[in-house]
Amino acid sequence: MAARVMDEEYVEQVLALVERVPAGRVTTYGALADEVGRGGPRLVGRVMSLHGGAVPWWRVVRADGRPAECHDGEAVRRLLEEDVPFAAPGRVDLRRAGWWTPD
DNA sequence: CGGATGACGACAC
DNA sequence: GGTGTCGCCATCC
Numbered sequence: 001m002a003a004r005v006m007d008e009e010y011v012e013q014v015l016a017l018v019e020r021v022p023a024g025r026v027t028t029y030g031a032l033a034d035e036v037g038r039g040g041p042r043l044v045g046r047v048m049s050l051h052g053g054a055v056p057w058w059r060v061v062r063a064d065g066r067p068a069e070c071h072d073g074e075a076v077r078r079l080l081e082e083d084v085p086f087a088a089p090g091r092v093d094l095r096r097a098g099w100w101t102p103d
Numbered sequence: 104c105g106g107a108t109g110a111c112g113a114c115a116c
Numbered sequence: 117g118g119t120g121t122c123g124c125c126a127t128c129c
Contacts, residue, residue, distance in 0.1 A: 029111055033125095040125050041111040049110050057110075068110035075110095 010038060014047045018055040023082040025099040026059045026092050035100075059099075065092040 013036045021027050029041040029048075036044075045068075048057055058078040061067045065087060067075035076090055087093035 030113095033111090042109065042125055043111095045110045046126075047110095052110070060110080062110085063112055070110050 015055045021059045021099045026097045027099045028063050065094045
């Protein structure tokens with residue numbers, strides 16, 4: 001066991017980064033994978049699907065600025081309450097909301 | 104061991 | 117800017 005790359009260490013790293021994202025800002029799966037330096041966007045998505053309930057998963061969106069298709073309506077509602085800038089209905093403006101992006 | 108799947112991403116048209 | 121296709125990485129069948 002523990003031979004899987006999805007070790008708790010990887011999960012904790014991803015969740016820690018998501019929790020570090022302030023309200024009103026968002027991050028992407030690819031950015032998280034890049035920050036962790038391991039796996040890929042698919043891995044981050046898998047971690048979120050398994051342990052996303054323990055972190056503000058709605059602050060994690062796709063590279064195109066659209067939340068996960070699973071709960072997009074729920075995510076948009078949450079982001080709207082946090083004053084997250086939208087570039088279009090259902091599409092977040094990563095240019096301003098991107099947490100990794102310099103202001 | 105090979106094929107299919109998934110809370111994704113980048114590129115081509 | 118929307119749609120279609122391929123690639124990535126790990127897991128499941």
